Structure formats: structure tokens, C-alpha cells
Amino acid sequence: MGMAELAEAVIDIIAAKTSVDRAKLEPTARLADLEIASLDVVEIVFALEEKFDIQIPFNANTSQVEFETVGDVIKAVQKVIDEKAA
Numbered sequence: 001m002g003m004a005e006l007a008e009a010v011i012d013i014i015a016a017k018t019s020v021d022r023a024k025l026e027p028t029a030r031l032a033d034l035e036i037a038s039l040d041v042v043e044i045v046f047a048l049e050e051k052f053d054i055q056i057p058f059n060a061n062t063s064q065v066e067f068e069t070v071g072d073v074i075k076a077v078q079k080v081i082d083e084k085a086a
Helices: 003-017 038-052 060-066 070-085
Strands: none
Touching: 003 038, 003 070, 038 070
């Protein structure tokens, strides 16, 4: 799976788990600015783990720090997939 495909899949999941318009889900968009709550982030992480069969290192108490932008979520998934493949 290429980076573009991965990004699309991640954005699809974020769109499905939140009420955010998909057009606003750019890699540079900040989750806080999109009003994505930490509970939504937890749901997104679970959905991503299920879809890609991975474990994302994630602490629900510090989610704002770990995933500031949509791009951060994409990068985290990519990193875990790359490490799993290695």
C-alpha cells in the first residue's frame, strides 16, 4: 500500500468516526481546530488498528500531544506498518 492510499484510508476512517467534512481533513489540519474530541481520537485509533492489523502506541491521556494534525495520525500508522514489515 502506497503512502497516498494509506492517507486516503486514514482520512476515510477519521471522516467516518467524526462529523468533520472530509474536504477539511487535510494532513496539515489540526485535530483541535476540527473539534475532534479525544474520545473520537480513541475511536479512530481502534478503527485504524483493526483495519491495518497493527498496534498504535497511544496514550489516551496525552492524545492532543501525540496527534496534533491529521498528518500526524497518517505518519503514526505508516511508521507502525513500516516497523511491522521490517
